[in-house]
Amino acid sequence: MVCGGFACSKNCLCALNLLYTLVSLLLIGIAAWGIGFGLISSLRVVGVVIAVGIFLFLIALVGLIGAVKHHQVLLFFYMIILLLVFIVQFSVSCACLALNQEQQSQLLEVGWNNTASARNDIQRNLNCCGFRSFNPNDTCLASCLQSSHKCSLCAPIIGEYAGEVLRFVGGIGLFFSFTEILGVWLTYRYRNQKDPRANPSAFL
Template structure:
C-alpha cells in the first residue's frame, strides 16, 4: 500500500499522538518527582509544568480518538488547537533564541523578584545569595552564607547557564513546533481521505 493512503496516514497521525502522550506523561512525572524529592519547592512551577502536561495529554487524546475513529469534528478541533499551539510555541522558541545577554539578565531579574519561594530554591541549589549583590545583614538558605564573604551573587552563576538553557529550550521548542505543524498537515490530509471501510461512494 502506498504510504500516502488512508491506513498509512492514520498510522502516522496515531503514532504522533502516542509520542505526545509519552511526552505529556514525562512532564507530569518529572514535575511530581521534583516536588516529591524536594528538588522544587515552588508550587506554582510544579503546577505550571503539570498543567502543560495535562493540556498536552488532553490534546493528544482528542487527536488519537479522532485518528482511530476518523471523527471529523474531533479532527477539526484537534487541527485548530494544534495550529494555535504551533504559533505560540514557535514564537516563544524564536524569542528564546534571539535574546541577548542584557535581555537575559533583565528576564532573570524579573523572575527573581516575582517569587520568593523560587528565589530561595535558586539560592539553596546554586549556593549563592542575592541577585546582583550579597546582603550580609539579611537571610539566605545557601550553605555559603555561614561566611557571607565567600558567597557569590546568583546573577553571576545564572548568567553562566542562562544562554545554554535558553538555547536548549528554544531548540526543543522549535523541534516540537515542527512536529505540531506536521500534525496539522497530517490531520488536514486525513480528514479529506475516504475511509475504505465505509461506503466507497461516501466522502468523509
C-alpha cells in the same frame, strides 16, 4: 500500500499523538521528581509544568481518538488547537534563540524579583545569595551562609547557564513546533480521505 493512503495517514497521526502523550507524562513526572527530591518547592512552578503536561496530554488524547475513529469534529478541533499551539511555541522558541546577553540578564532579574519561592530553590541549589547584591537581613537558604565562606552572588552563576538553557529550550521548542505543523498537515489530509472500509456511498 502507498504512504499517502488512508492507513498510513492514520498510523502516522496515531504515532505522533503517542509521542505527545509520552512527552506530557514526562513533564508531569519531572515535576513530581523535582518535588520528591526537594529540588522544587515553588507550587507555582510545579503547577505550570503539570498544567502544560495535562494540556498536552488532553490534546494528544483528542488527536488519538479522532485518528482511531476518523471523527471529523474531534480532528477539526485538534487541528485548530494544534495550529494555535504551533504559532505560540514557534514564537517563544524564536524569542529564546534571539535573546542577547543583556536581554537575558534583564529577564532573569524580572523573574528573580517576582518569584520568592523559586528564588529560595535557586539559592539553595546553586549555593549563592542575592541576585546582584545581598542584604544580610534577607532570607537565604544557601549552605554557604551557615559556614565561614563568603557567599557568591547568584547573577553571575545563573548567567553562565542562562544562554545554554535558552538555546536548549529554544531548540527543543523549535523541533516540536515543526512536529506540530506536521500534525496539522496530517490531520487536514486525513480528514479529507475516505475510509476504504466504509460504505462507498457515505459522506466523509
